[in-house]
Amino acid sequence: MGTAIVWLVNTVLGLMTWAIIISAIMSWLFAFDVINYRNRFVSQLAMFLDAITAPILAPFRKIIPPLGGLDITPIVALLAIHFLRILFNEMSAPFLIMTLG
Template sequence: MIAFIQILGMLINVLVMLVIIQFIIGLLFAFNVINQGNQFVVQIYNSINSLLEPVLSPIRRILPQTGALDFSPLVLILGLNALMIILNNAV
C-alpha cells in the first residue's frame, strides 16, 4: 500500500510540474519573450495543454468567470496537494 501511495505521489508531482511549466510558457508568450513562431515551444505548450485540458476543464466550469485570469491551475495544484496530505495521513 505504501508503494502505491508513493507512485501516486510521484505522478501528482509530475502533474504539478506540468501545470507550472504550462503557466510559465503562457507568461513567456503573453509578454513576447518567446515568439509564437517558435514551433518547438509551441508544440511543447500544445502537448502540455492537451494533457492538462481534461483535468482543468471541469474545474473551469465550476469556478466563476474572472475575465482574463484563470485560477483553475491554482485550484488543481491545491487539490492535488490536499489529496497527497490525505493519502499520507491515511498510511
C-alpha cells in the same frame, strides 16, 4: 508492493503539479510575447502541456469564471492536488503499506 504504489501515486501527483506550473508560466510568456508559437519546440511543448493539463483544469474552468482576464484555475487545481496528496498520504498510504508491504 504497497510502498511502490504510494511512491507511484506521489510521483504522478508531483508531475501533475509541475506540468500545471510550467503550463501557467508558458501561458504568461506567450501573453507577454516573450516566446511565440513560431518556434517548433516551443509549440510542441505547449501542445503537450495543454494536452496533459486540460483534463485537470477543465472541471475547475466550468465552475470558476476568469476574474478580470486572470485565470486562477491553475492555483485552485494545485490546491486540490496538494489536498489529494495529503489525504492519500494520511489515510490510504498507511493502509496500503500495512497490507501489501
